[in-house]
Amino acid sequence: MQVTETLNEGLKRGYTIKVPAADLDAKVNEKLVEAQPEVEMKGFRKGKVPMALLKKQFGQRLMGEAMQESIDGAMSKHFEESGDRPAMQPKIEMTNEDWKEGDDVEVALSYEALPDVPEVDFSGVKIERLVVEPAEADVNEALESLAGSAQTFEAKDGEAADGDQVVIDFLGRVDGEPFEGGAAEDYPLVLGSNSFIPGFEEQLVGTKAGDSKDVEVSFPEEYQAEHLAGKAAVFECTIKEVKAPAEAKIDDELAKQFGAEDLAALTGQISERLGQEYQGAARQVIKRQLLDQLDGLVTFDLPPSLVEAEASQIAHQLWHEENPDVQGHDHAKIEPTDEHNALAQRRVRLGLLLAELGQKEGVEVTDAEMTQAIMNQARQYPGQEREFFQFIQQNQQAQQQLRAPLFEDKVIDLILERAEVTDKSVTKEELQAEVEKLEDA
Numbered sequence: 001m002q003v004t005e006t007l008n009e010g011l012k013r014g015y016t017i018k019v020p021a022a023d024l025d026a027k028v029n030e031k032l033v034e035a036q037p038e039v040e041m042k043g044f045r046k047g048k049v050p051m052a053l054l055k056k057q058f059g060q061r062l063m064g065e066a067m068q069e070s071i072d073g074a075m076s077k078h079f080e081e082s083g084d085r086p087a088m089q090p091k092i093e094m095t096n097e098d099w100k101e102g103d104d105v106e107v108a109l110s111y112e113a114l115p116d117v118p119e120v121d122f123s124g125v126k127i128e129r130l131v132v133e134p135a136e137a138d139v140n141e142a143l144e145s146l147a148g149s150a151q152t153f154e155a156k157d158g159e160a161a162d163g164d165q166v167v168i169d170f171l172g173r174v175d176g177e178p179f180e181g182g183a184a185e186d187y188p189l190v191l192g193s194n195s196f197i198p199g200f201e202e203q204l205v206g207t208k209a210g211d212s213k214d215v216e217v218s219f220p221e222e223y224q225a226e227h228l229a230g231k232a233a234v235f236e237c238t239i240k241e242v243k244a245p246a247e248a249k250i251d252d253e254l255a256k257q258f259g260a261e262d263l264a265a266l267t268g269q270i271s272e273r274l275g276q277e278y279q280g281a282a283r284q285v286i287k288r289q290l291l292d293q294l295d296g297l298v299t300f301d302l303p304p305s306l307v308e309a310e311a312s313q314i315a316h317q318l319w320h321e322e323n324p325d326v327q328g329h330d331h332a333k334i335e336p337t338d339e340h341n342a343l344a345q346r347r348v349r350l351g352l353l354l355a356e357l358g359q360k361e362g363v364e365v366t367d368a369e370m371t372q373a374i375m376n377q378a379r380q381y382p383g384q385e386r387e388f389f390q391f392i393q394q395n396q397q398a399q400q401q402l403r404a405p406l407f408e409d410k411v412i413d414l415i416l417e418r419a420e421v422t423d424k425s426v427t428k429e430e431l432q433a434e435v436e437k438l439e440d441a
Contacts, residue, residue, distance in 0.1 A: 001017070001018065001019050001023060001070065001074055002017070003015055003016070003017050003018075003074060003078055004016045004018075006108070007110065010301055011087070011114075011115060011301050011302075011303050011304075012110070012113075013084065013110065013111055013112070014108065014109070014110045015078065015108070015109045015110075016095070016109070017071060017074045017075075017106070017107050017108075018104055018105070019067070019070045019071065019074070019104060019105040019106075020104050021102055021103055021104050021105075023070065024066050024070065027069065027070065028055070028059055028063055028066050031062045031066070032051060032054050032055060032059075032062065033051075035054070035058075036054060039054060041053070041057075060101075067105055070105070071105075071107055075090065075109065084111075084113040085113060086111040086112065086113065086114070087111070087113065087303035087305055087306050088111070088112065088303070088305050088306065089111075090109055090110065090111035091108075091109070091110045091111065092107055092108070094106070094107050095107060095108050112303040112305050112306075113303070114303065114352065115300045115303070115352065117298070117300055117352055117357075118298050118300060120294070120298055120357070122415050122418040122419050123418065123419075123420070125290065125294070125297075125415070125418075125419035125420065126419065126421075126422075127286055127289050127290055127293075127416065127419050127420065128289065128421075128422055128423075128424050129286050129421055129423050130282045130430070130431050130434065131282065131423045131424065131425050132282070132425075132426055132427065132428050132431050133275070133425070134270075134274040134278070135427075135428065138274055139267060139270050139271050139274065142270045142274065143250050143270065144248065146254065146258060146266075146270075147248035147249065147254055148248055150248075150254060150258075151245060151246075152245075152246045153165040153188075153243035153244060153245055153246055154243055154244060154246040155241060155243050156243060156244040158208065158242070159205075159206045159207065159208055159242070160191060160204060160205060160207050160208070161205060162192040162205055163190070163191065163192050163245060164191055164242055164243060164245070165188055165189065165191070165242075165244075165245075166188075166189055166191060166239055166241065166242055166243070167186055167187065167189075167239075167240045167241040167242075168186075168187050168189060168237050168238060168239055169184070169186065169187070169237070169238045169240065170184060170187065170215075170235045170236065170237045170238070171235065171236045172233050172234070172235045172236075173233065173234050173236075174228065174232070174233045175231075179227075179228065181225075182233070182235070186240065189201065189204070191204055191205055197217045197219060197220070197233075198220065199215075199217045200215055200217050200235070203217075204237065207242070208239065209240065209241050209242050211238075211239045212236070212237065212238050212239075213239065214234055214235070214236055214237070215234070215235040215237055216232070216233075216234050217232075217233055217235070218230065218231065218232045218233070219231050219233060254266070278431060281431055281432070281435050282431060284435060284438060285431070285438065286421075287412055288438055290412060290415060290419070294415075295346055295349065295350060298353060300349070300352075302345060302348050302349060302352075303348070306348045307344050307345055307348050308336075310344035310347055310348055311340045311341045311343075312334075312336055314336065314340045314343055314347075315335065315336040315337070315340045316334050319334045354407075354408055354411045357411055357414070357415070358407055358410070358411040358414075361411075363410050363411055363414065365403050365407050365410070369406055370399070370402065370403060370406070373403075373406060374388075374389055377402065
């Protein structure tokens, strides 16, 4: 087997691989000898089929396998000896397309090699970590929000107003006939909540306990129950109670509604949650600081194919953000701009730098960390967690999409351990302003 270099410019590499016909024939014969003891054929005992007959029967298929194995072996040996790591899947083309049995096989191998990433001294990296302690006012605001979401109502005299709750019995009819799901008793309906058919709640404003009211509405044309869509309906309603919103009380009873032992415990939980939210926001800021500094620390050649692919992805993603009504991908090709290309170069450079450092330092994402990440993602699909988990297990690309950010964060933490990090106490508003700068960048 002969491997000849044809291109070596920057990170671009090209080679021709020549596999002699004699080598291929020897590999085919080797496979036939290995398989002969198990082959059965009419007129011959098992294991006694003549080699010439076996070659006639199976030789063509085995020749294809021999070609593939020879070329794969030559590639593996080349990468092992050269130390090259292809940036993307190498391109392989057979150059003697008129090949016939008995000819040598010639293929062209081309790829872009990953660059050598220089060592980086992180001791000069200086990072300012923003620290926010949950303020009493923030905790109280969160408590008030919880109290508002746990709204209660108290009986009132007089007419029902928007925002009040009415307790009603109702029976709905379409074309004079009751329909399934159109009746209920003691139903608590908050007027203005828009939880019923459009126009229903407004007609109950001004009613009092003991009143009867026929509410006339029409189901929307796009209503989920097709047999009711667009139909006019009359609901016979009996108003049994009218209740006004009660003043929200922040006390132990409220805490118990949210699973806490008492108000002190709930307050502690809220303070801890706010602290975690602030830490998460501060993490975004510190990560951008670090990446900005790393981007200026090293320079090296970038594989053009990686940059082009990243720029296309950036352009495509931003185009869809600007055109949210277009759900599919059957649109004209989106050409990356200079800005997209510059951002792609930064991302590829930093990605290669972090990957190289992680590899040298033996950074790994554990099975437990992957499982936790999958479970966190699965929670976004209530009722379909099992199916999501199975999808991830069977999809290598999806696994990599989850593993990549975990790996990156672990490398970031490694760098922060070696950098000079100082804490700076700031307010929630100051932290939010820094986060907004990231979104605008």
